[in-house]
Amino acid sequence: MEDRLKKDILLEAARYGNKILVTDELPDGQMVDQWERVSGDSVKTPLEV
Incomplete structure (x- = not known):
């Protein structure tokens, strides 16, 4: 399930x-929306961390 979420992101x-x-x-x-730059290296599942 974690891998699927990473792929979706x-x-x-x-x-x-x-x-x-x-x-x-x-x-x-206050809640604000922001665009965050990501890459394959910056998105990790708990297992990868």
Whole structure:
């Protein structure tokens, strides 16, 4: 299941210039969306870590 999620993330990134949309929480509690650059080396399953 982890490998499938990694593949899905990399497929999505390939569609958007090697970026995925993530949500981050600011110190004041506000949620903001950000594009995060990813690569095959930066996306790891817990087993790979």
